[in-house]
Amino acid sequence: MSDLQNVAPELAAKIERLDALLDSIAARHADVKFASSLAAEDMLLTHAILSRGVKIGVFTLNTGRLHAETLGMLDRVRERYGYDIEQFHPQPAAVDEYAAAHGLNAFYESIDLRKRCCEIRKVEPLNRALAGVSAWVTGQRREQSVTRAELHEEEHDAARDIAKFNPLADWTEADVWAYLDAFDVPVNPLHARGYPSIGCEPCTRAIRPGEDSRAGRWWWESRDTKECGLHITTIPIAVSPESASA
Numbered sequence: 075m076s077d078l079q080n081v082a083p084e085l086a087a088k089i090e091r092l093d094a095l096l097d098s099i100a101a102r103h104a105d106v107k108f109a110s111s112l113a114a115e116d117m118l119l120t121h122a123i124l125s126r127g128v129k130i131g132v133f134t135l136n137t138g139r140l141h142a143e144t145l146g147m148l149d150r151v152r153e154r155y156g157y158d159i160e161q162f163h164p165q166p167a168a169v170d171e172y173a174a175a176h177g178l179n180a181f182y183e184s185i186d187l188r189k190r191c192c193e194i195r196k197v198e199p200l201n202r203a204l205a206g207v208s209a210w211v212t213g214q215r216r217e218q219s220v221t222r223a224e225l226h227e228e229e230h231d232a233a234r235d236i237a238k239f240n241p242l243a244d245w246t247e248a249d250v251w252a253y254l255d256a257f258d259v260p261v262n263p264l265h266a267r268g269y270p271s272i273g274c275e276p277c278t279r280a281i282r283p284g285e286d287s288r289a290g291r292w293w294w295e296s297r298d299t300k301e302c303g304l305h306i307t308t309i310p311i312a313v314s315p316e317s318a319s320a
């Protein structure tokens with residue numbers, strides 16, 4: 075159980091439920107893995123998992139286009155928790171082929187070329203990371219974007235035919251930062267420079283006041299196309315508080 079002495083009662087209740095859900099996921103899926111982007115929500119989950127010794131493996135997709143600050147989070151996790159986050163890289167031949175055919179930064183030219191780059195650098199490595207597992211965990215939240223408004227705590231990932239858990243689905247941004255502050259969790263320094271959502275360096279910018287938190291991701295595209303293909307074709311599963319804490 076997390077130490078909840080210094081947090082507000084409402085947040086403490088959310089944390090208790092989160093801890094119970096993570097324990098329940100680990101008990102039900104011995105092979106479950108958590109896909110971390112190393113951004114704020116995922117550092118929260120990293121802390122909730124590693125500080126309590128929950129048996130959930132943590133990995134990240136090292137796309138080859140991440141900010142130095144994001145890669146630096148691997149060292150900070152190692153220093154804080156003594157844990158090496160597993161890294162999955164794209165296939166070098168696929169990266170070279172894309173660059174030779176279209177150009178290294180062709181993702182700015184069309185949605186198709188952007189999605190193809192995400193397919194090579196994110197989706198294929200994710201599929202490799204999740205090969206053979208029965209469940210995975212993400213740090214997605216409903217209020218992050220229109221594409222996540224229907225997000226459920228537990229879903230069926232139909233594309234991979236495995237369970238998918240989004241334990242922070244109903245957490246607010248304020249909840250996330252209150253948790254990170256309360257437990258002094260290491261965070262990517264880019265957040266303090268106006269990046270609420272962090273992806274690859276060439277596809278992420280700081281947001282302006284009043285913009286939604288995903289506005290800095292693929293900012294040249296319309297709001298409803300802004301996903302990288304990691305979180306598609308999921309079917310919601312209703313979870314009662316009782317089953318979450320089972």
Ligand code: SF4
Binds near residue numbers: 273274277
């Ligand atoms: S976010 Fe940008 S650089 Fe990263 S994989 Fe997608 S298109 Fe490529």
